[in-house]
Amino acid sequence: MTKEDKQKSELLPAWPFNWQSLDKSFENFRREFEKSFSSFPSLSSLPKMTSLSCDLIDEGDNYVIKAEMPGIKKDEVKLNVFDNSLEISAHHKEEEEEKKKNYLRKERSEISYYRVLPMPDKVVPEKAAAKLTDGILSITIPKSTPSPKPKSSMIQVQ
Numbered sequence: 335m336t337k338e339d340k341q342k343s344e345l346l347p348a349w350p351f352n353w354q355s356l357d358k359s360f361e362n363f364r365r366e367f368e369k370s371f372s373s374f375p376s377l378s379s380l381p382k383m384t385s386l387s388c389d390l391i392d393e394g395d396n397y398v399i400k401a402e403m404p405g406i407k408k409d410e411v412k413l414n415v416f417d418n419s420l421e422i423s424a425h426h427k428e429e430e431e432e433k434k435k436n437y438l439r440k441e442r443s444e445i446s447y448y449r450v451l452p453m454p455d456k457v458v459p460e461k462a463a464a465k466l467t468d469g470i471l472s473i474t475i476p477k478s479t480p481s482p483k484p485k486s487s488m489i490q491v492q
Contacts, residue, residue, distance in 0.1 A: 387401065388401045399472070399473040400472050406471075410424050411423075415475060422448070422449050427443075455477055456479070
């Protein structure tokens with residue numbers, strides 16, 4: 335071993351490698367990381383952003399999008415249709431207060447939905463239509479170029 339190699343090896347940290355000590359190190363790091371964020375104010379006052387479950391159906395001439403939006407009223411929905419995408423957003427806020435003799439109850443709930451869906455083909459935004467029924471938003475958007483009808487032929491099973 336040369337003098338230079340010996341100096342390099344002396345600079346390397348000595349790590350007694352075993353899984354137990356590695357796990358302990360990561361656990362300490364995680365604990366310190368979480369502790370550093372504990373002084374931040376709670377984010378519970380922000381509206382709850384939930385994922386928007388959508389179905390995209392190709393009907394040949396149109397795309398039909400069905401989105402689940404429970405608890406949302408039609409005047410709380412905003413839709414923007416572009417040549418190649420659809421932007422859906424909704425925001426619902428509710429407050430309830432009940433006062434009795436020595437009792438006060440006040441509850442608030444807030445929910446928001448947001449999603450941008452890319453369309454597989456160009457669409458005609460001006461002819462889009464939407465309807466909200468029982469928490470299901472149905473949007474119909476005509477395609478710029480309808481899909482050709484698939485050709486089929488009967489095959490006999492032998």
